[in-house]
Amino acid sequence: MTVPIPAQSPRYSNSSGSITARSISARVWDLAFEPRMTLTVESVFADACNIVAPDGQRYSLVSAAIGDGPLNVVLNRSESFSVIEIGDPVTSDSRGLLVGRGWRIDLSRARLWDPVPHYGRLAAWPQVVRANVAWLRQNVALPSPLVDSPDQNAPVLAGAFGSRPFNATLLSRAALAIQALLTAHRRGDVHRIRTSARRLAGLGPGLTPSGDDWLAGWLVGLRVSQAIDRNSEHDSLTVETVSKAVLQGASDQTTELSLAFLAAAADGALAQVWHLLIDALSNADPAPLRQVAAQIMQVGATSGADMLAGFLAAFDGEH
Secondary structure (H helix, E strand, C coil): CCCCCCCCCCCCCCCCCCEEEEEEECCCHHHHCCCCCCEEEEEECCCEEEEECCCCCEEEEECCCCCCCCCEEEECCCCCHHHCCCCCEEEEECCEEEECCCEEEECCCCEEECCCCCHHHHHHCHHHHHHHHHHHHHHCCCCCCEEECCCCCCEEECCCCCCCCCCHHHHHHHHHHHHHHHHHHHHCCHHHHHHHHHHHCCCCCCCCCHHHHHHHHHHHHHHHHHHHCCCCCCCCCCHHHHHHHHHHHHCCCCCHHHHHHHHHHHCCCCCHHHHHHHHHHCCCCHHHHHHHHHHHHCCCCCHHHHHHHHHHHCCCCCC
């Protein structure tokens, strides 16, 4: 929905100078500087707007309050995004970005930000990582949104999807899809991983549905698990193979923006708060882990909790 602009607050309010960009994710650096195509504002929110290219590539202009993320160009000051409208053109030139006819964004001083955490460092401290994952499982979120009903031994969904207004049918579909996905992964069945991901992707409301957030977290968890246990029983089924199958399954089941975030997670690219979590996993001091876990649980309506539940499900086979 286009936000109406009050008459006393003219739309083209950036005449006093350009807004500087603080940082740009390496994942979208080339796209942000691409001078040969006109991109379009796809959606606008209080602290962000999403930009889409004709070929479907995307990045987001975000305020400093949101910070670094796999698709983000972070602005160096808070600015009202209400001066931008859906459908505005976005072009790049030697000075930076021009959004609509009035927002000039200077990219010349933006630092390149790597959205991929240092997963390799976890290999030096596998026992510490496992202990921290165990603490998360016990204290922050369920190890998986699947728990056994005490009277039927049947899976039901809790935790990850529990805070959103899901009806019983969606809950059942999600539970069955997750159970099938985890079983397929244990068996090394790529085809069933793909079909199970297809059933889970797009479940739930919003631009990033709960099913997608859960899948993103699960892929990140598999990457961490692989980093600390190179002799895992799933050596023949690499994270790259699983990620490819998940993306193939999800490709036409969810929003394009959500799919872009899922693709980033499949490559190990994450928002800054998840970098902090990955770093904290190898820290013997539990305080940083507890602090960042609390931050993640506050992300979005339930996106952080959904993603963390998927992340912990990747460790279901560990004791």
